[in-house]
Amino acid sequence: MEMTPIAISALAGLLERRTGQQLNANRRWTIETALKPLLRDLGLETLDGLVIRLNGDDRSPLADKIVDAMLNHETFFFRDLAAFDHFATEGLGLIHAARAERRRLRVWSAGCSTGQEAYSLSMAIAQQTRFQGWDLGIFATDVSGEAIARARSGLFTQFEVQRGLPITTLMRQFDPDGEQWRVKANVRAPITFLQHNLLSPPPPGRFDAILCRNVLLYFSLERRKAVLARLREAIAPDGVLMLGAGETVLGLGDCFTADPQVRGVYRPA
Template sequence: MEVSEAAIRVLGSLLGARTGQQLAMSRSWRIHTVLQSLVRERGLGSLDRLVHAVAAGGEPELADAVVDALLNNETSFYRDRTSFEQLLGPALARLEEARARTRRLSIWSAGCSTGQEAYSLAMWFAERKSRWAGWTIEIVASDVSRAAVEQARGGLYSQFEVQRGLPVTQMMRWFEERPGANWQISDELRAMVRFEMRSLIDAPPAPGRFDIILCRNVLLYFAEPVRRTVFSRLAEAAAEDGVLMLGAGETVIGQTRAFVSDPDCRGLYLRHPEAMAPCRAAS
């Protein structure tokens, strides 16, 4: 099935309006692959007819499905473990010391996809209950994809999804096998995370002033003006000594003045570095 340039423009406008992401020509090759199942389900015969149905505006659920299909929801548990080691080691130890009086941490997984990142964090804290006894650990996760957020809330994953990033010991401890080679994450971990459907160009979720923000492998899909807006939103949501974690191929350099590289924790970023104490080893 060929995709006309007019159809690509319509899809690009829809994706941009809903999410702020751009559908560059370099990504247009994915359109046929990700939308062909919708074409078959609706019996439309061609992608152009699917796009025409979306453009007509009479089927909002179809438009939602198209946007969800166009989004890249690639993720896994503990994706890029080296970055997680920096975040949950020296950077978190620094925040633990700074929050010793309030004993409260707020974490935002922005662009959480199907929830593996947020549940990785919940799992990490749940496995260290004695260290964090008496603390309030709030984990908020958001994504613009309705389908991704619904799966995240349900906490049901395929065998392939669970095996990506998790050793067998954690699989057996935190998941229960379900029919159809699926695995259900524990109620304990589900209760630790609040999922919301939210675009990164929208106002940040409550409570704001997050100590840790993860916004990984999302910014690269935005045009430069939108990327600047997103960085402003992230800065608005970050505590003054908060930590920002981006994807391995992303950076703040040349993108924003709101964050700078953490000189002590490689791959992490700070909002106000002059207010930060040096990283120390995790206890």
């Protein structure tokens, strides 16, 4: 497939304008792989042909398909298990005592992709006796409408459930659906899925805990600061934030600071 600099710049620019995410030089090769299926569906042979078909319309259905294809949807159940368990136990433990009277917990999975993180949260919290009987709400968002539609369906392939899910959890929390697996209703019940751009105003209300993992690394320095400022608007004054293993708040303003008690957890500054 021919990849001219003009076509690559046009497509990378579309992604940045729509989502704020940047495709730096060492990621631009992924454009070819990501857009091959779309080119095939459209009967096009080159990325230049795709840009011509797009005709500069950033808000067309074709633009939606291009952006969805270029986004990184990599995720799996209980991703980075040690860090996830640490957050679900120690991180949420910081919140438990403070919410003991209200018995209400609100969590935001920001950049949830196809939903595995949100469903993992629902299962992990349900297994903790200290949260039994609590009013649990999990708000899961992603910039990709296609990813959110898949997440909302709760339907996963055999390959997807094999990534991170113990067989006992699969049999207990999922129902077979043809050749795929569907999350049980009790796991899905606390979760609300919504398309949302992290650079936009945050969802309404204040969240006790926010997970925003492996998202900041796709933004420029200034946009990372802007995203953290949005997360700061959305989090409760005593809430907890978890970022990805390779992400930090250092050098990104004063919205958050590392928690002195729980490693890998950040608190509103």
